[in-house]
Amino acid sequence: GENVEQHPSTLSVQEGDSAVIKCTYSDSASNYFPWYKQELGKRPQLIIDIRSNVGEKKDQRIAVTLNKTAKHFSLHITETQPEDSAVYFCAASIYQGGKLIFGQGTELSVKP
Amino acid sequence: DGGITQSPKYLFRKEGQNVTLSCEQNLNHDAMYWYRQDPGQGLRLIYYSQIVNDFQKGDIAEGYSVSREKKESFPLTVTSAQKNPTAFYLCASNALNTDTQYFGPGTRLTVL
Numbered sequence: 001g002e003n004v005e006q007h008p009s010t011l012s013v014q015e016g017d018s019a020v021i022k023c024t025y026s027d028s029a030s031n032y033f034p035w036y037k038q039e040l041g042k043r044p045q046l047i048i049d050i051r052s053n054v055g056e057k058k059d060q061r062i063a064v065t066l067n068k069t070a071k072h073f074s075l076h077i078t079e080t081q082p083e084d085s086a087v088y089f090c091a092a093s094i095y096q097g098g099k100l101i102f103g104q105g106t107e108l109s110v111k112p
Numbered sequence: 113d114g115g116i117t118q119s120p121k122y123l124f125r126k127e128g129q130n131v132t133l134s135c136e137q138n139l140n141h142d143a144m145y146w147y148r149q150d151p152g153q154g155l156r157l158i159y160y161s162q163i164v165n166d167f168q169k170g171d172i173a174e175g176y177s178v179s180r181e182k183k184e185s186f187p188l189t190v191t192s193a194q195k196n197p198t199a200f201y202l203c204a205s206n207a208l209n210t211d212t213q214y215f216g217p218g219t220r221l222t223v224l
Contacts, residue, residue: 042218043216044202044215046212046214049211093211099145099170101157102147102154102156103154104154105154107152
């Protein structure tokens with residue numbers, strides 16, 4: 001079945017620096033890749049997603065890139081702020097409306 | 113997100129007891145999911161349902177049971193067969209013609 005690997009497990013950056021989180025997936029049929037942000041004790045919130053027919057998507061300080069050949073996708077956060085501190089999860093899905101397979105999560109800490 | 117509710121927020125269980133976690137959504141979503149989250153780990157799928165009166169096991173279904181008698185409700189029972197049930201439980205839903213999955217606020221279950 002599908003497997004998603006996420007790295008690093010923890011990431012610490014200085015405020016204003018960029019942060020990059022990477023995920024790889026195993027099933028080449030995967031075609032939907034969301035990213036969720038989860039603050040301590042809260043529910044995961046979708047922050048950005050990308051579909052397999054797109055190579056890159058950007059929303060203000062957040063961007064996601066997808067390399068279908070290498071089967072990996074990445075989250076890029078620029079000009080990080082303390083409120084970006086949270087756990088970030090990547091996920092992959094094979095078909096529209098289907099179940100998501102999640103990565104293990106990355107705990108991002110942005111130091112002021 | 114506000115259309116998905118979970119109750120209770122905190123739940124304490126004695127060993128040997130069955131407990132039921134509630135998940136309700138008013139988004140008219142077809143699919144509903146239950147995930148388990150342990151500290152420092154990702155989201156693991158317990159059960160999911162894409163239509164009423166039908167559901168499938170996820171990766172860690174042992175010791176859990178579900179029902180889907182109504183479209184808006186997907187309760188999860190943690191049985192006494194689940195040996196280590198202390199965790200944060202998240203319910204999610206999505207429409208079958210879209211990819212985006214929305215999460216409820218979660219239930220934190222503790223075994224005494």
